[in-house]
Amino acid sequence: MENRPLEYDYTVAKMFMFTTIVLGIVGMLIGVILAFQLAFPSVNTILGEGLAEYTNFSRLRPLHTDAVIFGFTLSGIFATWYYVGQRVLKVSMAESGLLMFLGKLHFWLYLIVVAAVVVTLFMGITTSKEYAEFEWPIDIAVVVVWVLWGMGLFGLIGIRREKSLYISIWYYIATFLGIAMLYLFNNMEIPTYFASGGIGSWWHSVSMYAGTNDALVQWWYGHNAVAFGFTVPIVAMIYYFLPKESGQAIYSYKLSLLSFWGLMFVYLWAGGHHLLYSTVPDWMQTMGSIFSVILILPSWGSAINMLLTMKGEWQQVAASPLIKFMILASTFYMFSTLEGPIQAIKSVNAIAHFTDWIVGHVHDGVLGWVGFMIMASLFHMAPRVFKREIYSKSLMATQFWIQTLGVVLYFTSMWIAGITQGMMWRAHDEFGNLAYSFIDTVTVLHPYYTIRGVGGLLYLVGFLMFAYNIYKTMSARPVEESELQNASPMGA
Amino acid sequence: MFHWLEKHPFFFAVGVFVTIAFAGLIEILPNFAQASRPVIGTAPYSTLELAGRHVYIKNSCNACHSQLVRPFKSETDRYGHYSLSGEYAYDRPFLWGSKRTGPDLMRVGNYRTTDWHENHMKDPASVVPGSIMPAYKWMFTNNADVDTAYAEQLTVANAFSVPYNEPVPMKDGSTKIVKMGKNLAEARALALAEAKEIVADMKDQDVKDAVARGEIPEIVAIIAYMNSLK
Amino acid sequence: MDIAELQAYGYFALTATLVVVLYGYIYHLYSKKKDADGHDYEDYSNMALKDDITDTPVSAVSDDKEK
Structure with missing residues (x-):
């Protein structure tokens, strides 16, 4: 055996980078279709009446959310884990055959689950619970995938050279534990086929919780799936990639530790804000409201820490589109973690709930924060994984501006739509009768739905540019190890 | 430490x-x-209603329609009495939804009829001009899955003591018994009997013929479900 | 005393404990500034900055074993 120096092994990271991009395109494409279906209902039969069952809004909607959450974002989380994990623990996956095997198994099983989800959701096999639509056979497979990731995660930590765990690792661990707990408890269900002695569809199940309890568990899950899918792991990414790309040490490592514990403690309580004015007990609603507002502190702790990391180095933001992505992501993180608590205030929620303002909030978080951060991470990883410079810097800059415009169009139109509709629903005339019928409050939204569709389309276009840029990077100019220390090498 | x-x-x-x-x-x-304690007047779903609920879930109706009336005047004016926790005692899963692209359906059975739903599901804009809801024409040809609904009834009756075949107190002081078949054949017969009552108010000849043949199209089941939402 | 009251006391006690722990942690971080091994907390930023496999770890696991 030849005596080669030890290197980090990015095989599994590469695989997940691939699914991040493919599933990102799928999820966003479906999203754009959905947006135009709301603006122009004829898009529901885009592939003809015969296929209307599979192309109409109601079948595609869960596919969109799940493709973006469990396809794009989760792949991004895994891809960055298999990259960052090795580096900050200073141990290569090549050193352990078992970990390599687990990683690959993790990927392939994940891919199988994704395929199963796509097929079943198109068929309309769903439990209806948002972001937990999968029926029990898939739930079991999800648990297996998750355990495989956990084994790889703790296995790598077990053989590390660096004794202390970098802050990003803390966040990855929290992601693993949080989702594991939430997913298990929310998906407690009884397969009816077995419970009834073999009657009906074998995949059907019934929730162990009923009504209000089910709602409480679901939104405890739903809100915290956002916490541990869209916040915690993305914070893990920015804590690694921003310092690394800019060459700046984190402004205050101590603050990052504090924010971590603050976030862990506060986040879980906030789920009740999805159920304000519902039939869950009042004190839980109030608790949800209060903790949502407190949540600003740890969230901003991280975000400000990131912005201050760039202190004295702001020329890098102007010079590098990659840094731009991360700084904008961080800014959107601050923005949506302020917007969320505002919406969780009871009197604001009375207007905002059930409207498009909530949809807008989700999207400035996911498009602005999650999407930008994952793309930035992949841009940073690509030169190191492929040992080549990023294909085009100008393409990256163009993409940045197109997508930023897309996000801005998206959330501004949804703000207006949401508040308009919320106010119209509650308007009474001088005799105390409702001022508008429901359909009045729908037709008025048409222009905003159209603008939103355009915004989403711009973001998708930008994402396709991203995919192209990464694809071309694989055959761009090879680079030396020395060029990869901090700022990523980019072609014109 | x-x-x-x-x-x-x-x-x-x-x-x-x-x-x-x-x-x-x-x-x-x-x-x-x-x-999880039901309020008076809340009864479990019949086999056909439950099959309709599955059609509702299958088509993610809950993605655009809520089933939760909040305690505001504007909402009680529009949809009826605000929701009570016990009214959801038999809802597995809950279907409160998170977005009202269309109106709330918590009490849609109070103010919409079989006939209205039939026309609406075929072509929403013909009933509500300006509607952006897609048409659900396949519900007129796909058959509802009564067997799975029955399996679910059996499951919840055994596991959670949902009171099938037992008197349930109603608001007017009377009691109501929701029947559940003793075996699959009986369950199918019960569902079909209920379906016949629904199609009596429908116009679509193909659906009427299907029920006469002993089939239950999805549209019949989902209308039964929506009529039960009160 | 019913379950709700117990729940309220339990909740209060646990929250108070966690708040004390969190503030204790803040105090600990900013007063000690260094962890048990004598590393300044801020040094740990270097785990990201110097993360080549040939770089020296900020605090190596092997250091422990040599002791």
Whole structure:
């Protein structure tokens, strides 16, 4: 055996980078279709009446959310884990055959689950619970995938050279534990086929919780799936990639530790804000409201820490589109973690709930924060994984501006739509009768739905540019190890 | 203590887990028994209604329609009495929804008829001009899955003591018995009998013929379900 | 004393404990500034900055074993 120096092994990271991009395109494409279906209902039969069952809004909607959450974002989380994990623990996956095997198994099983989800959701096999639509056979497979990731995660930590765990690792661990707990408890269900002695569809199940309890568990899950899918792991990414790309040490490592514990403690309580004015007990609603507002502190702790990391180095933001992505992501993180608590205030929620303002909030978080951060991470990883410079810097800059415009169009139109509709629903005339019928409050939204569709389309276009840029990077100019220390090498 | 935690990933993980599990324990568990008690007037779903509920879920109706009337004048004016916790005692899963692209359906059975739903599902804009809801024409040809609905009834009756074949108190002081078949054949017959009552008010000849043949198209089941929402 | 009251006391005690722990942690971080091994907390930023496999770890696992 030849005596080669030890290197980090990015095989599994590469695989997940691939699914991040493919599933990102799928999820966003479906999203754009959905947006135009709301603006122009004829898009529901885009592939003809015969296929209307599979192309109409109601079948595609869960596919969109799940493709973006469990396809794009989760792949991004895994891809960055298999990259960052090795580096900050200073141990290569090549050193352990078992970990390599687990990683690959993790990927392939994940891919199988994704395929199963796509097929079943198109068929309309769903439990209806948002972001937990999968029926029990898939739930079991999800648990297996998750355990495989956990084994790889703790296995790598077990053989590390660096004794202390970098802050990003803390966040990855929290992601693993949080989702594991939430997913298990929310998906407690009884397969009816077995419970009834073999009657009906074998995949059907019934929730162990009923009504209000089910709602409480679901939104405890739903809100915290956002916490541990869209916040915690993305914070893990920015804590690694921003310092690394800019060459700046984190402004205050101590603050990052504090924010971590603050976030862990506060986040879980906030789920009740999805159920304000519902039939869950009042004190839980109030608790949800209060903790949502407190949540600003740890969230901003991280975000400000990131912005201050760039202190004295702001020329890098102007010079590098990659840094731009991360700084904008961080800014959107601050923005949506302020917007969320505002919406969780009871009197604001009375207007905002059930409207498009909530949809807008989700999207400035996911498009602005999650999407930008994952793309930035992949841009940073690509030169190191492929040992080549990023294909085009100008393409990256163009993409940045197109997508930023897309996000801005998206959330501004949804703000207006949401508040308009919320106010119209509650308007009474001088005799105390409702001022508008429901359909009045729908037709008025048409222009905003159209603008939103355009915004989403711009973001998708930008994402396709991203995919192209990464694809071309694989055959761009090879680079030396020395060029990869901090700022990523980019072609014109 | 803190130093030690930083160097021991296992105990660190335990610490994280305790911190995040804490909220769930406090918030969710203690109220469980109380919240699952039905109010008077709430009855379990019949086989056909449950099959209709499955059609509702299959087509993600809950993505655009809520089933939760909040306690505001504007909402009670529009949709009827605000929701009570016990009214959801037999809802597995809950279908409150999170977005009202269309109106709330919590009490749609009070103010819409079989005939209205039939026309609406075929072509929403013909009933509500300007509607952006897609048409659901396949519900007129696909058959509802009565067997699975029956399996679910059996499951919840056994596992959660849902009162099938037992008198349930109603608001006017009377009682109501929701029947569940003793075996699959009886369940199918019960569902078909209920379907016949629904199609009596429908116009679509193909659907009428299908029910006469002993089939139950999805549209019949979902109308039965929506008529039961009161 | 019913379950709700117990729940309230339990909740209060646990929250108070966690708040004390969190503030204790803040105090600990900013007063000690260094962890048990004598590393300044801020040094740990270097785990990201110097993360080549040939770089020296900020605090190596092997250091422990040599002792």
